[in-house]
Amino acid sequence: MDEHAMRTAIERKRDGGTLEARTWHEIVAAYAQGAIDDAQMAALAMAVHFRELDLDEIVALTDAMLESGERLLFPRVPFVVDKHSSGGVSDIVSLVAVPIVAACGVPVAKLSGRALGHTGGTIDKLEAIPGFRVALETREFIAQVERVGCAIAAASDALAPADKRLYRLRDRTGSVPSVGLIVASILSKKLAGGAHGFVFDVKCGSAAFMHDESEALLLARRLVEVAARFDRPAHAIVSAMSEPLGRCIGTGIETIEAREFLRGTREDPRVKALVLAIAAKMLALGGVEDGERGAAAALADGRAYERFVAMVEAQGATRAALEALAIAPRAHEMRATHAGTVARIDAVALGNAARRLTERASTAGIELAVNIGERVERGQPIATIYGDAVAAHEIQHAVEIVEAPSVPLPLVLATL
CATH class of the missing domain: 3.90.1170.30 (Pyrimidine nucleoside phosphorylase-like, C-terminal domain)
Known part of the structure; x- marks a missing residue:
């Protein structure tokens, strides 16, 4: 892919045309190698922002970014699930749902990110626990999922590196809010993470990246459709984010809220409703029937909390450090x-x-x-x-x- 071919691709997208799968692979490979500069890639991203990608193009871009890096495999685990939230405020669902699902017998390999803008990041929340390690080597991450049943870690730079570079460019140039680019970004990382099925929590409302319900539905539908093209079953939930989900807002204070929720000493009805809905979808992917009842039971009898503690200990922290975590005066x-x-x-x-x-x-x-x-x-x-x-x-x-x-x-x- 030389400069002339890239200019032709930009003009084609600008005028509403589509690009073949081979072209997308050539573009991503050339950008990753530095053969295409940021100026041309930014122009293409902006053309996509205004003209969008059709389903085949999203699949091609996802595959190209997926192939730019490593892929995790879980050879000893027959089915592993992952979940993704598009970002919200006081959203502790991952911290709670992951150990619940693992306690019900379905392993969870959760690759998470840091805070973006006003939204909280799961990785930042876990780092509030003294000693907790979010950066796991590939072999550590896989072994922990096999042994403990769950892990929540930061995505390695080796997974879909082309996406990371493209996302930074999109963020600098105002082309983040494109459904096709969002889907390719999310799924290239999730597919690289090795999970066999996904549940997507697409937030919608004034505090979400998707303000309009029709846009959120389109994003949810595209995530499920593209996952299916890679033989990965998926469910999606569109949830309201016009107010904070839980009561607590802040990295450490949300971890404390999640801890108390799992221990049964604190219960917010909105958090519980969404946690159980998402956990049920994750369990359904893993072949567990009546997942909502099973999830509620694991929460009520303490198995979910003990699984959370096991994950915390496996990633370098201690039960004592978790339980000593206290809200600032x-x-x-x-x-x-x-x-x-x-x-x-x-x-x-x-x-x-x-x-x-x-x-x-x-x-x-x-x-x-x-x-x-x-x-x-x-x-x-x-x-x-x-x-x-x-x-x-x-x-x-x-x-x-x-x-x-x-x-x-x-x-x-x-x-x-």
């Missing part, structure tokens, strides 16, 4: 300035405020006391800031209280 309690109904919670503002708080202390953060649709009285607590109180004014304005009743969106908007 309380700095400020926010109260409603007037009576009414909670109509809006700005999860983006809260996510950004929590990120700044955790820069000062890993277990600092925000704990909400209300959800959209709840009636509050004047002076009633609506949130507590742990750590530094500098974000108080942002948090006060992030919770909007009105006189008229407000009805929240359903949590699960669609399942595929």
